[in-house]
């Protein structure tokens with residue numbers, strides 16, 4: 001059925017009441033934010049140089065890991081070790097030590113142990129249904145502090161800068177904190193359910209394929225009346241289990257744009273930007289690290305309390321952004337080698353929920369040109 005012939009009021013109602021995506025009333029624990037992402041790299045020297053140019057500062061590591069941080073957060077937000085190029089998991093900060101105890105009692109969870117590279121922090125290791133290591137962490141929190149206020153702008157008749165110039169510093173962007181992580185998964189509903197059940201995440205936006213079949217969900221933390229980012233973890237239907245990107249909050253648009261100048265001057269590979277997302281509303285700029293994984297700078301996220309119900313919309317490439325350059329063809333699609341293709345087919349056959357019809361609907365949704373003029 002053509003997208004324009006779908007009754008969106010009906011679809012929205014059906015998706016909002018879909019038991020597979022309904023928020024868990026009593027989750028095992030409550031996440032308060034994302035804490036970190038972990039990677040291994042064959043060339044850790046080169047990775048470290050990229051991270052410094054991206055705006056992350058190296059802090060003391062431990063147990064063979066290097067640690068990089070922003071100006072605040074739940075310990076260092078990027079952990080790096082020597083090894084095959086791979087995503088090694090993500091950390092979610094939970095609201096109390098009691099939450100760690102409850103998570104440690106779950107099947108296949110580790111006991112409570114000292115958190116990696118975070119003095120005073122503790123962690124419990126779990127594994128999500130896609131096989132990703134997920135670390136529940138708890139410990140000392142540092143409020144993100146910006147080294148400068150956002151730039152003053154002369155807009156309309158609001159004069160904020162008289163007899164003075166606009167000169168943002170020529171330097172790497174300032175990473176304040178890690179804001180969200182995005183994962184592609186084969187068993188979409190199982191994964192979403194797992195994050196909701198274990199960490200109390202709630203949907204902010206759900207995107208559908210076909211005739212209203214959910215295939216992507218932006219989830220945020222449930223902190224009651226306290227405003228939180230529009231999304232902390234995003235789960236997207238894929239034919240492979242993979243890391244899509246991690247996003248780091250910066251000071252303002254000029255911080256991101258000067259950060260782009262800085263990364264370009266150092267010869268790193270740009271991925272996409274600068275633009276403004278539609279869902280979450282962030283201004284974004286994406287970069288490829290030395291092995292091709294994407295890291296994002298962002299500012300100006302929507303902030304929601306627990307009261308905001310989920311919105312529902314059709315998944316499309318054009319729906320990724322309000323303004324910005326066209327989405328590059330390789331932005332979300334992995335380069336399909338014969339071995340990856342075989343892996344994808346095996347994944348679809350082995351999955352209880354992924355079907356070839358769903359793959360076709362997914363491909364159709366993302367194949368539409370992002371704008372009529374492209």
Ligand SMILES: [Fe+2]
Pocket residue numbers: 180182245246247296
């Ligand atoms: Fe993002």
